[in-house]
Amino acid sequence: MKLKIAILPGDGIGKEITDQGVKVLEAIATKFKHDITFSYADVGATAIEKTGSPLPDESLEICKKADAVLFGAIGDPKYDNNPDAKIRPEQGLLKLRKGLGLYANIRPIKVYDDLTYKSPLKEKVIKNTDFVVLRELSGGMYYGENKVSEDGLSASDECIYNAKEIDRVAHLAFSMAKQRKKKLTLIDKANMFETSRLWRRRIMLIAKEYPEVTLNYMFVDNASMQMILNPRQFDVILTENLFGDILSEEASAIAGSIGLSASASIGEKMVLFEPIHGAYVKAKGKNIANPLATILSVAMLLEHFELFEEADALKTAVNKSIELQITTPDLNTSQKFSTSDVGTFISEFILDKKNVFTHI
Amino acid sequence: MKLKIAILPGDGIGKEITDQGVKVLEAIATKFKHDITFSYADVGATAIEKTGSPLPDESLEICKKADAVLFGAIGDPKYDNNPDAKIRPEQGLLKLRKGLGLYANIRPIKVYDDLTYKSPLKEKVIKNTDFVVLRELSGGMYYGENKVSEDGLSASDECIYNAKEIDRVAHLAFSMAKQRKKKLTLIDKANMFETSRLWRRRIMLIAKEYPEVTLNYMFVDNASMQMILNPRQFDVILTENLFGDILSEEASAIAGSIGLSASASIGEKMVLFEPIHGAYVKAKGKNIANPLATILSVAMLLEHFELFEEADALKTAVNKSIELQITTPDLNTSQKFSTSDVGTFISEFILDKKNVFTHI
Ligand SMILES: CC(C)[C@H](C(=O)O)[C@@H](O)C(=O)O
Ligand SMILES: CC(C)[C@H](C(=O)O)[C@@H](O)C(=O)O
Numbered sequence: 001m002k003l004k005i006a007i008l009p010g011d012g013i014g015k016e017i018t019d020q021g022v023k024v025l026e027a028i029a030t031k032f033k034h035d036i037t038f039s040y041a042d043v044g045a046t047a048i049e050k051t052g053s054p055l056p057d058e059s060l061e062i063c064k065k066a067d068a069v070l071f072g073a074i075g076d077p078k079y080d081n082n083p084d085a086k087i088r089p090e091q092g093l094l095k096l097r098k099g100l101g102l103y104a105n106i107r108p109i110k111v112y113d114d115l116t117y118k119s120p121l122k123e124k125v126i127k128n129t130d131f132v133v134l135r136e137l138s139g140g141m142y143y144g145e146n147k148v149s150e151d152g153l154s155a156s157d158e159c160i161y162n163a164k165e166i167d168r169v170a171h172l173a174f175s176m177a178k179q180r181k182k183k184l185t186l187i188d189k190a191n192m193f194e195t196s197r198l199w200r201r202r203i204m205l206i207a208k209e210y211p212e213v214t215l216n217y218m219f220v221d222n223a224s225m226q227m228i229l230n231p232r233q234f235d236v237i238l239t240e241n242l243f244g245d246i247l248s249e250e251a252s253a254i255a256g257s258i259g260l261s262a263s264a265s266i267g268e269k270m271v272l273f274e275p276i277h278g279a280y281v282k283a284k285g286k287n288i289a290n291p292l293a294t295i296l297s298v299a300m301l302l303e304h305f306e307l308f309e310e311a312d313a314l315k316t317a318v319n320k321s322i323e324l325q326i327t328t329p330d331l332n333t334s335q336k337f338s339t340s341d342v343g344t345f346i347s348e349f350i351l352d353k354k355n356v357f358t359h360i
Numbered sequence: 361m362k363l364k365i366a367i368l369p370g371d372g373i374g375k376e377i378t379d380q381g382v383k384v385l386e387a388i389a390t391k392f393k394h395d396i397t398f399s400y401a402d403v404g405a406t407a408i409e410k411t412g413s414p415l416p417d418e419s420l421e422i423c424k425k426a427d428a429v430l431f432g433a434i435g436d437p438k439y440d441n442n443p444d445a446k447i448r449p450e451q452g453l454l455k456l457r458k459g460l461g462l463y464a465n466i467r468p469i470k471v472y473d474d475l476t477y478k479s480p481l482k483e484k485v486i487k488n489t490d491f492v493v494l495r496e497l498s499g500g501m502y503y504g505e506n507k508v509s510e511d512g513l514s515a516s517d518e519c520i521y522n523a524k525e526i527d528r529v530a531h532l533a534f535s536m537a538k539q540r541k542k543k544l545t546l547i548d549k550a551n552m553f554e555t556s557r558l559w560r561r562r563i564m565l566i567a568k569e570y571p572e573v574t575l576n577y578m579f580v581d582n583a584s585m586q587m588i589l590n591p592r593q594f595d596v597i598l599t600e601n602l603f604g605d606i607l608s609e610e611a612s613a614i615a616g617s618i619g620l621s622a623s624a625s626i627g628e629k630m631v632l633f634e635p636i637h638g639a640y641v642k643a644k645g646k647n648i649a650n651p652l653a654t655i656l657s658v659a660m661l662l663e664h665f666e667l668f669e670e671a672d673a674l675k676t677a678v679n680k681s682i683e684l685q686i687t688t689p690d691l692n693t694s695q696k697f698s699t700s701d702v703g704t705f706i707s708e709f710i711l712d713k714k715n716v717f718t719h720i
Binding site for chain 1: 435439440441443444448449450479480481482485501502504506507508512513514515516517518519520521522523524549550551552553554555557558560561564577579580581582584585587588589602603605606607608609610612613614618638
């Protein structure tokens with residue numbers, strides 16, 4: 001297969017981790033005889049520094065010309081701590097999501113048996129947890145009108161949704177549930193908000209087309225609790241943009257490490273893959289960031305192109321690295337491997353170079 | 361002391377649990393020779409059924425004439441599952457908060473050593489957790505304009521804040537931190553929203569008046585993760601209305617049981633105390649609901665009126681009930697006490713009637 005992948009490292013540790021993603025993709029290409037090429041583009045604080053824009057038009061073009069995007073991370077404390085900054089790295093991510101028409105973010109939460117010790121939850125609570133958070137990505141408060149008064153003493157943000165936006169992601173949610181345990185949970189705050197009630201109305205309609213899927217509802221406050229009290233109850237979670245941001249981060253924490261959480265963002269034409277974690281600017285250049293979430297995002301990329309054997313080879317290699325503790329310090333205390341060590345181990349393992357890391 | 365308490369049972373299990381609150385307050389009155397009187401008023405689905413309004417004017421008047429309000433719970437699936445209902449129980453709660461000027465909701469999260477086994481978190485993670493969530497209660501998306509289009513195909517909700525609303529609760533947060541471990545965490549999404557940036561600007565200003573308090577910031581998505589990865593890092597959490605709703609529910613889950621989580625809502629003139637949990641309409645009338653969150657809300661009420669000895673007597677009795685497992689089924693598996701058993705045990709214990717429950 002011929003694949004063109006746009007690599008957008010972004011900020012902080014973004015470069016280090018996407019480098020490992022590329023390394024692993026190159027190993028897959030060699031082993032399975034695919035023609036995978038890469039094009040690089042800037043986004044975020046990095047792009048602001050170079051061009052003044054958090055997403056230069058050229059970067060968006062590079063993405064559009066690719067078959068898929070591999071994204072690193074975005075954000076910089078320099079902007080976070082300055083509430084008056086007008087140009088912000090995150091605008092680049094939003095423009096990218098909009099520009100590529102990415103309307104759904106998929107975050108699978110699966111607990112690795114070897115890593116239940118890393119979870120803050122008790123083993124009996126977390127064991128066998130396996131669900132997916134489907135977050136709407138193109139609407140809600142992220143894209144409504146944001147206002148500040150002239151005197152700077154009041155502000156507002158608007159959460160806005162229309163039926164089309166909801167229907168599109170709802171169909172995806174039902175199809176996913178159909179292929180899994182056939183349970184869909186819509187998370188909203190329909191006892192308070194009009195947008196939530198619009199979500200419920202649309203879902204109730206669409207549910208009729210998927211009689212084999214059991215639909216239930218949960219308020220977002222209750223959901224943030226249920227997620228830790230009984231995560232096994234979930235199969236597919238569907239929710240709006242902001243609730244999805246909060247809940248998917250909570251969900252990845254229960255799985256043991258956010259350093260393992262991958263995600264895919266889906267559009268009509270484009271797809272983007274990225275780790276859930278942030279830019280950890282403090283760790284930048286230290287070669288200590290965990291590349292597994294990025295590498296597992298690459299697995300989702302391969303699966304997207306129906307390269308299942310390839311994805312399996314990659315995941316086997318990741319499992320091996322966890323089993324042998326060839327992992328970064330966040331995942332193990334005894335041995336200390338670097339970001340690039342982990343990427344190298346996984347790609348060499350894919351290439352059957354079993355004699356690498358024999359010093360272990 | 362002379363105290364007039366308005367009791368608003370609300371919906372579902374509200375009546376059963378506030379009955380225990382009253383029982384315990386009566387025991388305190390007898391034991392410590394206070395003159396505590398009660399007046400009752402309807403709110404929520406119960407009020408809608410009787411009067412058509414989720415908060416009849418009369419109910420608000422009864423509250424205003426009292427020194428404090430003890431609130432049960434609100435909500436009914438009948439309305440939750442009907443996105444088209446125009447009159448809703450929750451409107452009563454919002455009108456009450458507004459009408460009484462309640463601008464801050466305080467939810468202390470403290471882990472009982474005897475109950476770490478109930479927490480979904482590992483003991484090493486949860487042990488010694490002791491923080492307070494301070495949720496702004498009078499603004500944000502709860503009070504912005506909610507709109508649906510004529511054709512019902514689009515909707516919006518507005519999150520709105522002004523400096524005055526933020527300053528008021530921020531001062532409370534800093535004062536609380538000053539009296540505790542001197543650490544304040546503002547939780548927002550300042551990398552995305554104007555209202556969050558307004559929060560940061562105001563807090564930065566106000567922080568100057570409290571040099572002894574260490575202020576730090578956290579994005580809400582990260583906070584939902586940090587809450588379970590490392591809850592001990594928190595002392596006082598300050599956040600806006602909706603984030604507070606989500607995070608305080610998550611926080612009470614980590615403490616072992618939402619059935620134990622009390623809260624106080626503070627206004628310029630009025631105070632309201634309520635358990636964090638909902639109306640559990642399914643359990644209504646079954647005498648199985650855990651009354652401890654309500655009874656611990658009564659402890660907060662006593663502390664508010666500086667009746668510290670009384671609050672201590674109450675809390676000692678609650679600890680005793682937990683120690684002896686004279687608790688409802690949600691907290692223990694071996695013995696099965698009813699809602700009213702637990703209330704009776706605690707009030708009799710306060711009254712030194714040590715021979716009650718000798719069958720244990
Ligand atoms: C960086 C930020 C704008 C972004 C979001 O909130 O969507 C991030 O938290 C994410 O989840 O991808
Ligand atoms: C019932 C509902 C409107 C309410 C809220 O969201 O404020 C509840 O969840 C709470 O936290 O008191």
